[in-house]
Amino acid sequence: MRVYLVRGVFTDAPEPGKLRCREGYLLVEDGRCCAFYPTLPEALRGVPLLDFSHQLITPGLSDLHLHAPQYSYCGTAMDLELMDWLSRYTYPEEARYADPDYAKSSYQIFVRDLLHSATTRFCAFATLHTDATLELMTQLEAAGLRGYVGKLNMNRNSPDYYREPDTECGMAETVRWLNEWARRDLPNVCPMITPRFTPSVTDDYMEALGHLAAERHLPMQSHLSENRDEIQWVQSLCPDTSFYGETYARYGLFGGDCPTVMAHCIYSGEAEQALMRQNGVYIAHCPTSNENVIAGIAPAAHYLRDGYQIGLGSDVAGGHTLNLFEVMTAAMQVSKLRWRYVDSSESPLTLAEAFYLATTGGGSFFGKVGLFEPGYEFDAVVLDDAALKNNRAFSPAERLERYAYLGGGKTAAKFVAGVRVL
Amino acid sequence: MRVYLVRGVFTDAPEPGKLRCREGYLLVEDGRCCAFYPTLPEALRGVPLLDFSHQLITPGLSDLHLHAPQYSYCGTAMDLELMDWLSRYTYPEEARYADPDYAKSSYQIFVRDLLHSATTRFCAFATLHTDATLELMTQLEAAGLRGYVGKLNMNRNSPDYYREPDTECGMAETVRWLNEWARRDLPNVCPMITPRFTPSVTDDYMEALGHLAAERHLPMQSHLSENRDEIQWVQSLCPDTSFYGETYARYGLFGGDCPTVMAHCIYSGEAEQALMRQNGVYIAHCPTSNENVIAGIAPAAHYLRDGYQIGLGSDVAGGHTLNLFEVMTAAMQVSKLRWRYVDSSESPLTLAEAFYLATTGGGSFFGKVGLFEPGYEFDAVVLDDAALKNNRAFSPAERLERYAYLGGGKTAAKFVAGVRVL
Numbered sequence: 001m002r003v004y005l006v007r008g009v010f011t012d013a014p015e016p017g018k019l020r021c022r023e024g025y026l027l028v029e030d031g032r033c034c035a036f037y038p039t040l041p042e043a044l045r046g047v048p049l050l051d052f053s054h055q056l057i058t059p060g061l062s063d064l065h066l067h068a069p070q071y072s073y074c075g076t077a078m079d080l081e082l083m084d085w086l087s088r089y090t091y092p093e094e095a096r097y098a099d100p101d102y103a104k105s106s107y108q109i110f111v112r113d114l115l116h117s118a119t120t121r122f123c124a125f126a127t128l129h130t131d132a133t134l135e136l137m138t139q140l141e142a143a144g145l146r147g148y149v150g151k152l153n154m155n156r157n158s159p160d161y162y163r164e165p166d167t168e169c170g171m172a173e174t175v176r177w178l179n180e181w182a183r184r185d186l187p188n189v190c191p192m193i194t195p196r197f198t199p200s201v202t203d204d205y206m207e208a209l210g211h212l213a214a215e216r217h218l219p220m221q222s223h224l225s226e227n228r229d230e231i232q233w234v235q236s237l238c239p240d241t242s243f244y245g246e247t248y249a250r251y252g253l254f255g256g257d258c259p260t261v262m263a264h265c266i267y268s269g270e271a272e273q274a275l276m277r278q279n280g281v282y283i284a285h286c287p288t289s290n291e292n293v294i295a296g297i298a299p300a301a302h303y304l305r306d307g308y309q310i311g312l313g314s315d316v317a318g319g320h321t322l323n324l325f326e327v328m329t330a331a332m333q334v335s336k337l338r339w340r341y342v343d344s345s346e347s348p349l350t351l352a353e354a355f356y357l358a359t360t361g362g363g364s365f366f367g368k369v370g371l372f373e374p375g376y377e378f379d380a381v382v383l384d385d386a387a388l389k390n391n392r393a394f395s396p397a398e399r400l401e402r403y404a405y406l407g408g409g410k411t412a413a414k415f416v417a418g419v420r421v422l
Numbered sequence: 423m424r425v426y427l428v429r430g431v432f433t434d435a436p437e438p439g440k441l442r443c444r445e446g447y448l449l450v451e452d453g454r455c456c457a458f459y460p461t462l463p464e465a466l467r468g469v470p471l472l473d474f475s476h477q478l479i480t481p482g483l484s485d486l487h488l489h490a491p492q493y494s495y496c497g498t499a500m501d502l503e504l505m506d507w508l509s510r511y512t513y514p515e516e517a518r519y520a521d522p523d524y525a526k527s528s529y530q531i532f533v534r535d536l537l538h539s540a541t542t543r544f545c546a547f548a549t550l551h552t553d554a555t556l557e558l559m560t561q562l563e564a565a566g567l568r569g570y571v572g573k574l575n576m577n578r579n580s581p582d583y584y585r586e587p588d589t590e591c592g593m594a595e596t597v598r599w600l601n602e603w604a605r606r607d608l609p610n611v612c613p614m615i616t617p618r619f620t621p622s623v624t625d626d627y628m629e630a631l632g633h634l635a636a637e638r639h640l641p642m643q644s645h646l647s648e649n650r651d652e653i654q655w656v657q658s659l660c661p662d663t664s665f666y667g668e669t670y671a672r673y674g675l676f677g678g679d680c681p682t683v684m685a686h687c688i689y690s691g692e693a694e695q696a697l698m699r700q701n702g703v704y705i706a707h708c709p710t711s712n713e714n715v716i717a718g719i720a721p722a723a724h725y726l727r728d729g730y731q732i733g734l735g736s737d738v739a740g741g742h743t744l745n746l747f748e749v750m751t752a753a754m755q756v757s758k759l760r761w762r763y764v765d766s767s768e769s770p771l772t773l774a775e776a777f778y779l780a781t782t783g784g785g786s787f788f789g790k791v792g793l794f795e796p797g798y799e800f801d802a803v804v805l806d807d808a809a810l811k812n813n814r815a816f817s818p819a820e821r822l823e824r825y826a827y828l829g830g831g832k833t834a835a836k837f838v839a840g841v842r843v844l
Contacts, residue, residue: 071812072812072813072814073812073814074812074824074827074828075823075824075826075827075828076816076820076823076824077820077823078754078773078823078827079754079770079772079773093814102813105813106812106813109812109813290759291755291756291758291759292755292758294758294759294761294762294770295762296762296763297759297763320751320827320828321827321828321829326829329742332500332501333713333714334713334759336713336714336716337712337713337716337719337756337759337763339716340716340717340718341718341719341759341763341764342763348501348716350501351500351501390493390494390495390496390528390531391494391524391527391528391531392494392495392515394498398498398499401497401498401499401500402496402497402498404497405496405497405500405742405743406496406497406742406743407743407748407829407830408829
């Protein structure tokens with residue numbers, strides 16, 4: 001359908017802290033929101049109507065940070081400390097994606113579950129393997145989801161069995177991946193340069209990736225300032241930099257002309273924060289990961305209120321769920337604990353702010369995405385909260401809050417850029 | 423059936439930090455665990471068998487603290503601070519239970535959902551209303567669940583519309599409630615003396631409740647040291663006490679001969695802790711509430727490892743879920759943040775410890791409950807984790823961990839004291 005109407009209770013966040021709930025009709029044309037009507041105009045009575053009366057409809061949620069291959073062991077070994085978890089679970093599991101059959105069947109489960117979630121847009125890490133990464137991109141495209149996937153770059157500080165031998169080999173595979181992607185018809189799932197994080201990538205490799213990103217106008221994603229030990233490690237690896245973010249920025253991989261998502265940013269100092277804001281670097285705030293990995297709690301309320309670009313990331317499998325509504329809840333909860341124990345000047349994130357992060361905030365990385373405003377792509381999820389009914393009436397905002405906190409809701413329908421995918 | 427066998431993967435926690443997973447057959451006789459067999463003995467081949475091969479079976483979970491009437495607005499208004507939340511949501515909602523029809527229909531939803539959860543035993547707060555409280559007890563008994571319910575006592579510091587006028591009226595209603603309960607045939611859902619918390623109950627009322635508990639050999643439940651403002655308030659209300667717990671203890675309502683559950687105990691000082699341990703006061707650790715209410719994080723790992731009586735509480739609706747598996751996950755998560763930000767000497771709770779709290783730890787308040795050991799009542803939940811399968815095999819411990827972290831599992835079957843209730 002080129003033109004259609006959708007009826008329901010449209011709930012979005014036009015600005016941080018402002019929740020907007022409107023019952024009525026949204027006209028969708030060529031995949032984009034066109035106009036909203038509280039009542040159906042006479043002139044539109046002939047237009048096809050998708051009737052979700054009384055159901056809550058939110059923008060599709062954007063997941064700015066996740067590791068697709070880790071989904072297979074999501075929610076296990078959470079007792080382990082980070083380095084043990086990486087060496088005993090992460091690296092052995094990611095290495096298995098060298099096997100095309102394993103990659104295919106594992107990614108089928110991941111893509112199925114992502115499709116049934118409320119997520120419509122994503123930035124995903126894959127593995128070192130070019131073919132497995134292309135398999136993931138192909139499956140995501142076929143599912144109708146949109147976003148970015150990165151073949152991982154890593155040539156140091158991981159086990160021999162899971163590391164690129166040198167910069168040349170890594171670059172050759174990265175170029176092969178980009179060329180193969182261009183050859184396939186995958187217009188909606190695009191490549192993103194993905195050095196795992198500075199400790200995994202030698203300076204010359206990072207530099208070469210910076211050149212490649214600039215040449216091909218590619219975005220990039222990585223990790224930044226997740227814990228203090230990591231920051232010290234980076235400082236010792238790159239003694240000529242004055243802060244962690246500079247290890248990316250010096251090669252053009254830190255916002256500006258290179259759209260960038262940095263996961264975590266828990267311990268970013270003043271200089272790093274200033275550069276992030278100046279360059280429009282997106283912060284992927286990963287509160288479920290903050291809870292599980294013992295890294296700490298990112299100052300998400302500060303970032304949001306002080307004009308940084310910020311959205312949410314599930315960080316599967318440091319985070320234990322793909323469900324960004326649950327991640328929203330965690331964002332509110334950890335911000336309350338941060339307020340209590342770390343910084344009493346940073347009042348907790350509200351529901352409206354957490355919802356903004358999951359929709360408008362993260363969505364803007366993908367263009368006009370995350371709002372029900374004219375010109376925005378029609379990404380939407382229709383929430384089935386029938387199982388959450390109770391013995392009293394709830395406002396749309398309360399229904400949204402219960403959907404986030406209680407879990408147990410379902411995705412009744414889902415649209416990506418106007419196409420119904422569920 | 424007086425005697426039957428259950429087959430499955432029995433998972434329990436015989437001591438803190440020790441997870442035991444045994445595949446085989448459990449013989450149940452007169453509602454109690456009798457013996458475990460890895461393979462079926464020839465002599466038992468004629469005994470009726472409930473076959474849950476390959477399914478995970480855990481002890482029923484014990485919820486040491488919840489507010490049944492608050493379930494109706496669970497997961498709403500979590501942005502509010504505690505006092506606003508109480509005055510705008512809690513008191514108005516609890517007051518509605520004066521209406522028997524509202525109480526009946528609301529408690530039907532609560533009992534239905536509790537029945538479908540993994541909880542088999544509970545300590546529940548009701549409201550001020552005798553009849554509504556009896557209605558709740560009757561429904562819980564009919565559902566086959568077991569535990570304690572308290573008609574609330576509160577004669578100060580709440581709105582006029584939701585407060586007992588004086589001690590005499592409060593005591594008269596409390597006695598009427600106990601007599602009416604004794605008249606009804608509710609052997610498995612028993613009364614528990616329930617002063618809301620010290621600020622809600624005058625000294626003479628607390629004293630009278632202490633006498634009543636002693637006369638009738640009743641247990642008691644209340645709140646303790648949840649936040650610093652509350653502790654100061656209690657100090658100003660009871661200037662002749664040296665710590666909060668003493669306001670209960672001086673009237674015989676703090677363990678010893680009066681089995682006691684105290685919710686929270688986040689800021690208990692040395693003297694209070696010493697008395698709790700000496701008197702065997704049970705601590706209801708409510709980690710989801712810790713996350714939502716901004717009170718702080720209780721030192722649960724310290725309590726568990728240093729020999730206190732402790733279990734988990736959902737604290738609905740300060741906590742947002744009745745699902746104690748989710749509460750277990752929150753217990754691990756907040757203990758990691760406590761370790762990071764509050765006390766680095768208290769290493770985080772492990773899965774095995776959190777599971778111990780939810781089963782063995784809390785279960786012991788109800789007698790021989792919470793373990794698959796000979797003589798223990800057969801409280802059990804059969805977990806349906808089919809929806810959580812992924813592309814690799816998981817050990818029973820990993821399946822338990824995923825069931826707790828991922829959510830989305832179901833209760834396939836449930837037994838309380840040997841009776842199948844689901």
